[in-house]
Amino acid sequence: MDIDAKIHNEYVTNLAAQHNVAEMSEEEAWHFNRRMGMGGSDIGAILGLNPYKTPLQVWKEKVGEVGPDQAGEAAYWGTQLEPVVAQEYTKRTGHKIQRINRVIHHADMPWMAANIDRIIWQNGKAPVVKNKIRSKHLLECKTASPFAKEWGEENTDEIPHSYWLQCTWYLATLNADICDVALLKGGQQYLQYRVERNPQVETMMIERARQFWVDHVIAGVPPEPTALNEVNEFFKKDNGQSVLADHETQVSIEKLKELKSKIKALEKLADVHETKIKKCLGEAANLIDNHGNKIATWKAQNSNRFDGKGFKAAHPALAKKFMKQNQSRVFRL
Structure with missing residues (x-):
């Protein structure tokens, strides 16, 4: 063995x-x-x-x-x-x-x-x-x-x-x-x-x-x-120090900047087309093609959400009791 x-x-x-x-x-x-x-x-x-x-x-x-x-x-x-x-x-x-x-x-x-x-x-x-x-x-x-x-x-x-x-x-x-x-x-x-x-x-x-x-x-x-x-989970906290970027990391930074720029441009373009589609729908719930097939919907949808602002105004002491400070690392280029 x-x-x-x-x-x-x-x-x-x-x-x-x-x-x-x-x-x-x-x-x-x-x-x-x-x-x-x-x-x-x-x-x-x-x-x-x-x-x-x-x-x-x-x-x-x-x-x-x-x-x-x-x-x-x-x-x-x-x-x-x-x-x-x-x-x-x-x-x-x-x-x-x-x-x-x-x-x-x-x-x-x-x-x-x-x-x-x-x-x-x-x-x-x-x-x-x-x-x-x-x-x-x-x-x-x-x-x-x-x-x-x-x-x-x-x-x-x-x-x-x-x-x-x-x-x-x-x-x-x-x-x-x-x-x-x-x-x-x-x-x-x-x-x-x-x-x-x-x-x-x-x-x-x-x-x-x-x-x-x-x-x-x-x-x-x-x-x-x-x-x-x-x-993100592995490195939850920073030590306040600086570290020297190697060549591979510098290349990744430039690539990430380029990709984020493209994503932003694509999101703007997507908004343009979504606007056109919604204008076509108007108040209608469904959008169909020439054969009657449903190709898009825009429907009202109900959801229940906690009104934190209203709760804080109505019960300030209780809201303060359950306030919890969270810390997270923010990544910026």
Whole structure:
């Protein structure tokens, strides 16, 4: 066992000792187990290739600073439709499949974890015997909107980067050879893709994940923020000092000034066109085209808002009691 595996085992043992897993619900236990290593859905994020999650968000989930993201509509229906997609895969390929309802860890690098959708029978043999995985063929089931452009030609590996990395991670973790990806697009189009092992990418990916796990999660050191909201949260206060701008930062300042100027000009142009459209609408609620299709609306909408000014005038003492001073950093160019 290498040093990283020893450090990992000590970390997860201490983590488990701090929580009563026996009293957790099945869902709570599943999410807690995801904190025991790096999974396939984490890889795209820590490599900056997941548009929906950043490295800092992954770190916060791993150390328990925040809970897992609440599944949105797309993720919810993706889970609900997973058995349907898997069944269609079997129907079209003739492959017998089996669900693995547990997290699987790499034999030698236990911080590598995989929670695969299905595993495929090979040569008529059961893929799992006495909890030991012996199949080299995996299956991932996905759903996507009919407008998703990241999916390429069928029967290739042209799938979204984060999914490709997820499949590659699973192949490495389970020492498998092939991961088929079954996709239900728009709820009415079935497509199929295939990801095969890529040793070069695999080596890079494992090293980056190892560094993230050891240097950030186990060490308790957050990675640098990569999104604007994270930078704002990370650096809430200023120390009043000055720092010298390097060349890259100076270039960013000029680019930002240029972009803000363009945005301002575009907003003015947008106002001109919105004015024309609203003048055409007048007091009408709907704007339609020659075929009667609704192309714009301008309707009254009620909303309830707290009248702070009125409350302060009516109850000055009470308003003063609940006044709270907030401080935030203001960015100017």
